[in-house]
Amino acid sequence: MTTADYLVRLERDMTAGFLHLLVLLHVRRDEPIHGYGLIKNMDASTGGKGLWKEGTVYPLLAQLEKEGLVQSRWGKGSTGPRRKYYEITPAGRQVLRLAHGIWHDLRTTLDTLVEAP
Amino acid sequence: MSRIIDEYILKLRAQINLPFNERGKILDEIRDHLETEAAALRKDRQLSTDESELEATTRFGAPEEIGIAYSPSGTLVKNSAGDVLLRVATLTGRAAGRGAKGVLKWTGITILSLIGIGLILVVAMLFFAGGVVETFQDDIRESVPRPIYTYSGAWGITDPQANTFSDSFQIGSRVKEFRLDFDTQPTAGCVAIQLISPSGTITDVNGSGCGATDKMLTFTEQGNWQIRYTYAAYAGTVNVDGYAFETAPARS
Numbered sequence: 001m002t003t004a005d006y007l008v009r010l011e012r013d014m015t016a017g018f019l020h021l022l023v024l025l026h027v028r029r030d031e032p033i034h035g036y037g038l039i040k041n042m043d044a045s046t047g048g049k050g051l052w053k054e055g056t057v058y059p060l061l062a063q064l065e066k067e068g069l070v071q072s073r074w075g076k077g078s079t080g081p082r083r084k085y086y087e088i089t090p091a092g093r094q095v096l097r098l099a100h101g102i103w104h105d106l107r108t109t110l111d112t113l114v115e116a117p
Numbered sequence: 118m119s120r121i122i123d124e125y126i127l128k129l130r131a132q133i134n135l136p137f138n139e140r141g142k143i144l145d146e147i148r149d150h151l152e153t154e155a156a157a158l159r160k161d162r163q164l165s166t167d168e169s170e171l172e173a174t175t176r177f178g179a180p181e182e183i184g185i186a187y188s189p190s191g192t193l194v195k196n197s198a199g200d201v202l203l204r205v206a207t208l209t210g211r212a213a214g215r216g217a218k219g220v221l222k223w224t225g226i227t228i229l230s231l232i233g234i235g236l237i238l239v240v241a242m243l244f245f246a247g248g249v250v251e252t253f254q255d256d257i258r259e260s261v262p263r264p265i266y267t268y269s270g271a272w273g274i275t276d277p278q279a280n281t282f283s284d285s286f287q288i289g290s291r292v293k294e295f296r297l298d299f300d301t302q303p304t305a306g307c308v309a310i311q312l313i314s315p316s317g318t319i320t321d322v323n324g325s326g327c328g329a330t331d332k333m334l335t336f337t338e339q340g341n342w343q344i345r346y347t348y349a350a351y352a353g354t355v356n357v358d359g360y361a362f363e364t365a366p367a368r369s
Contacts, residue, residue, distance in 0.1 A: 017232055036150045053178035054154075058147060059186040084146045090300055090356050091269075097298045097333055098360060102232070105362065 019052060021099050023060055024092050027070055032085040034075075035061060061086060069095055121170035122151045125180065132184025143187070151177060265295060266359035268344075272351050274306065279349045286359060288315075288339045295337075295361035299323065301330040306351035315340025326351075 026041050027033060033041070038061075039054050064070045069092035074082045088096075126144055133140050151173045158169035177183070266286040274280075288295060299322050301308055309326035313319055315338055323330040326348070336342075344357065 021232070034149075035146060036153045039150075053182065054150070054176050055147070055178035055183040056186050058143070058150075059183070062143070062187070082145050083149050084142075090302065090354055093300060093331070094298055094356060094358050098358065099232070101296055101333070101360075 019057075019060060020064065021096070022046070023057060023064065024069060024088060024096050024099075027086050028088040028093065028096060031087040032073075034083045034085050036083075038086065064092070068092075119152060119155070119166075119170060121167060121174060122148065122155065125151065125170075125174040125177075128180040129183060132180045133187050134184070135187060147177070147183075263361050263363060264359070265361045266297070266344075266357065268355065268357045270355050272308075272348070272353060272355060274348060274351050277350045279347060281345060281347045283346070284344045285341055286344075287341055288336075288361065289363075290339055291363040292339060292361045293337070293364055294335060295359060296333055296335050297357060297359045299330050299332045299334070300356040301326065301353060303327065303329065303351060303353035305353070306349055308346055308348040308351045308353075308355055310357070311345045311347070312336075313343040313345065314338050315342060 022042055022045075023038065026038050026045070030037065030041055035058055039057050042057070061070065061072075065072055065086075068089055070086050071089050072084050072086050075085050076083065126148055129147065130140065130144060133143060135143070151170070154173035154176070155166070155169040158164045158172055159166065162169075164172065265288070266284075268284060297312070299310060301310075301323065303326075307325050307327035309324065310322040310330070311319055312322060312334070314336070320334065322332060322334065346355070
């Protein structure tokens with residue numbers, strides 16, 4: 001495996017670890033939002049690199065809803081079928097606040113490690 | 118007629134092993150996504166119906182992979198090309214009684230701990246050969262917080278008489294810093310929150326508490342802290358979460 005291949009895989013692995021947070025951040029920012037709009041916004045905010053399959057966001061939303069971090073309601077779709085809209089819950093907002101603190105500290109740690117001789 | 122999308126939905130239906138009603142709702146949502154995407158492709162790139170539906174379903178992912186992502190067992194899934202499809206963690210919500218009013222909710226902390234573990238693994242991968250992980254593992258461990266206090270409630274109090282209840286939590290000697298997140302969403306009335314430090318300093322979190330609160334405060338003082346909630350005819354939610362960053366235990 002070349003270095004470039006390794007870096008591509010590393011970026012994908014790291015993105016997978018943060019996908020929950022990315023979804024929550026976008027739901028909070030754009031609520032209420034349906035899955036299609038959420039996926040497009042996520043793709044745009046990450047530079048359109050296609051780091052995940054679009055269909056994997058829906059199971060993730062279902063999991064977040066089961067955990068009480070987002071809630072949903074059905075509305076009318078633009079092309080006929082029903083459309084599901086998502087909003088963040090207070091529990092989801094709390095998780096994001098906690099995550100922000102963790103991210104800040106972990107980033108500091110990683111910066112230190114990367115810069116270590 | 119959405120021929121390719123119809124075929125895709127049929128294949129996906131066979132891959133999603135969930136109860137009938139739940140699966141039906143999932144497929145409704147996915148069909149809406151695919152038809153919206155295909156319509157956008159036809160409009161933006163003048164693709165034919167078949168071309169747009171083929172591209173929309175390809176972008177969405179193979180039915181077999183999507184079906185795995187809905188698996189209740191929850192796994193980190195990669196396809197043969199090495200794409201990380203989804204990390205669907207089976208998050209166990211654990212509640213333990215804590216005094217008369219507080220209930221520990223582990224769900225959010227579980228998510229964050231899994232993220233922390235994921236990052237630890239990345240760092241380990243980067244520096245394993247150099248042995249840096251052993252040198253810095255205390256630093257990494259100290260970056261993952263420990264929950265110290267939580268209160269979550271939905272109130273509907275109509276009594277206009279002001280009332281107060283207090284709660285407390287302990288900050289141990291290994292705590293370097295702790296944070297408290299306050300979130301109130303009133304629909305009526307007020308709930309004022311104050312913090313009283315071990316040394317007696319009073320911190321007014323949200324003034325009269327008649328508006329929504331969304332605030333994070335950081336402290337370092339060790340000892341017994343109190344949280345005082347003063348409310349009058351309050352209806353709405355109250356959520357307070359605290360977590361501490363600790364130094365690693367001394368090695369023997």
